[in-house]
Amino acid sequence: MALCVGKSPGLGRNWRLELARSLQDFEGIERVFHFRPHEKERIKEVCRRYPPFITPFFLSLMDHRDPQDPLRLQAVPTVYELSPGLDDPLAEEAFSPFSHAVHRYPNRLLVVSTNLCGIHCRYCFRKRNWSKPTFFFSQWKKLEAYLYDHGEITDLLISGGDPFLMPVADLERILSLARRVRIKVIRLGTRIPVVLPFRIDCALLRLLEPYAPLWICLHVNHPRELTDELGGAVEALSKVGCSVVSQTVLLRGINDQADTLARLFMGLLSMGVKPYYLFQCDPAPGTDHFRVPVEEGRSLMKALWGRVSGLAYPHYAMDLPGGGGKVLL
Numbered sequence: 001m002a003l004c005v006g007k008s009p010g011l012g013r014n015w016r017l018e019l020a021r022s023l024q025d026f027e028g029i030e031r032v033f034h035f036r037p038h039e040k041e042r043i044k045e046v047c048r049r050y051p052p053f054i055t056p057f058f059l060s061l062m063d064h065r066d067p068q069d070p071l072r073l074q075a076v077p078t079v080y081e082l083s084p085g086l087d088d089p090l091a092e093e094a095f096s097p098f099s100h101a102v103h104r105y106p107n108r109l110l111v112v113s114t115n116l117c118g119i120h121c122r123y124c125f126r127k128r129n130w131s132k133p134t135f136f137f138s139q140w141k142k143l144e145a146y147l148y149d150h151g152e153i154t155d156l157l158i159s160g161g162d163p164f165l166m167p168v169a170d171l172e173r174i175l176s177l178a179r180r181v182r183i184k185v186i187r188l189g190t191r192i193p194v195v196l197p198f199r200i201d202c203a204l205l206r207l208l209e210p211y212a213p214l215w216i217c218l219h220v221n222h223p224r225e226l227t228d229e230l231g232g233a234v235e236a237l238s239k240v241g242c243s244v245v246s247q248t249v250l251l252r253g254i255n256d257q258a259d260t261l262a263r264l265f266m267g268l269l270s271m272g273v274k275p276y277y278l279f280q281c282d283p284a285p286g287t288d289h290f291r292v293p294v295e296e297g298r299s300l301m302k303a304l305w306g307r308v309s310g311l312a313y314p315h316y317a318m319d320l321p322g323g324g325g326k327v328l329l
């Protein structure tokens with residue numbers, strides 16, 4: 001049984017209240033951040049298309065006065081987001097046997113479990129889903145039948161949105177189905193321990209423990225995201241049998257310096273998180289200003305070699321536009 005004591009970050013903070021207090025529209029962000037008068041209408045338009053979502057915890061990590069603050073740049077809309085892009089850059093719809101599932105590689109199924117996130121990352125390649133009032137459980141019967149029919153699937157990735165924002169009963173239903181159909185590897189893609197660490201509470205830990213071993217793929221981009229609260233969440237997850245690895249998106253102005261990446265990857269490793277992927281930013285709408293050219297990304301990887309422990313060195317990779325899958329760079 002999980003030990004829900006000590007550093008469990010859920011203690012004393014009501015995560016539902018934190019979630020409800022998140023900034024979720026232009027009026028909310030305008031109360032905190034200063035925008036130049038000539039930008040306001042365009043930022044309002046960005047918010048209509050792709051609303052912001054910022055938890056009080058993540059907000060507390062930002063320097064509100066600095067428009068170039070690397071945490072602010074990830075979450076606060078800017079006028080640059082009016083540039084075009086591909087709605088579905090990874091062609092997930094083309095590999096979708098039914099809504100909310102993506103079957104691109106023979107042995108792996110991705111379940112888009114919810115469209116709720118604890119943050120709306122401005123570079124997200126699934127930002128098309130943010131405003132859809134769709135929930136995975138309308139597809140439950142289809143998922144069950146599909147997994148029973150496709151014995152070749154041995155690896156299930158539960159992503160979103162963020163699976164740690166699903167109702168716990170629904171999350172348990174998926175985990176239990178996965179074990180029933182003998183899925184060997186279960187991965188959960190999440191940014192919640194970074195932006196809402198209090199959500200990693202006793203109820204969630206108790207739910208996860210019987211399904212261990214589980215892999216947690218943590219999305220984290222900057223060393224300032226490596227808080228004590230995140231450390232507590234990682235420790236609590238590890239105690240219930242979760243192995244935690246990280247995924248980082250290479251982003252202009254946020255983590256495109258070797259020193260920043262070295263501090264991030266070494267900091268993760270010292271928390272017990274294995275840096276797994278450094279991803280090229282996908283060409284979703286409004287993301288051109290975030291993208292770092294591949295050659296520059298390769299130079300950064302070279303600069304990191306020898307500077308960080310081998311264990312802290314991630315794969316540099318991109319998803320080929322149009323559904324070609326992941327390639328190493």
Ligand code: SF4
Pocket residue numbers: 116117118119120121124125126127160161162190191219
């Ligand atoms: S947490 Fe993940 S799914 Fe949610 S907005 Fe950020 S990148 Fe997209």
